[in-house]
Amino acid sequence: MTSPVSDSTPLDPQDIDTPLTGAAIFLVVTVDPVQAALSTVIDALDGLEDLVKTVAFRDQAATLSCILGISRPAWDRMSPNHRPRDLRLFKELRGDVHHAPSTPGDLLFHIRCARQDMCFELEKMILETLGDAVNVVDEVVGFRYFDARDLLGFVDGTANPTGVDLPQATLVTADEDADFAGGSYVVVQKYLHDLARWERVSNHQQEAIIGRTKLANIELPDDYAPRKSHKTLNTVTDASGEELDILRDNMPFGRAGQGEFGTYFIGYSRRLWVTEKMLQNMFIGDPPGEYDLILDFSTPVTGVTFFAPSRPALARLVETANARLGKAAD
Structure with missing residues (x-):
């Protein structure tokens, strides 16, 4: 994909613009602290695209993809003096009532495909390649639920940017961070739902909490209810009043x-602060104290921030890390 957000050469980002799929796996791992483990990980990252091609070749119409995200601690182990400008740990949030925890995670593998078996095969191959160099700290198998609804019954991701707006919202520009242009900040949270409690709430109340009608997915006005809805609290604007989007590829999961029963939130953004502001509005409230009422039914149990570098930036990171480890280039 060539991004319109820069007049320079194509940025060659990872497959962030892949159409939303029917299946996904969200795999978060930590890297063992010993140097040998880091060496194994670097080799695996260098060969990740070849693994994707190996599995994708079995059914190219299924659009298998895998986006790699790297956290601040992992990035600092590989290239401590040269990182994306805004890459930092997930900001823990403690409101009057609800808490968004910050949890461990070095690498994120966001695997997407029309077929669950191909997601599984790729995950298996990735973990075999990584071996005991990593520890799995979270593994979620997501599925598309009817017409892109979450398990609360509402359509999820309606406000996602499309067309030329998608790279504008998700990809860092050369003016913002030249060495990491074409990359994207990624925030993930795993939410667990109290469905029994949610189902005791009337449809009218549910719609007021979400900010959309349940059946037709029609956006409700901001003054529909006396308290700001989930939709309104997640609307962030810049100084000129222009709305700033992120790309959500949330998926339901459950046993x-x-x-x-849950929702795996994953948000890609050109500007990390936009996603952070949305979460602050939800947990702290806007105004403070008036938190997002969806949190009375949905509890986050993880929270990690990553950066998904462009392919050229990932290649440079691998080269830098190998140099630090004293490994000769292939």
């Missing part, structure tokens, strides 16, 4: 037999 009905275990009573587990």
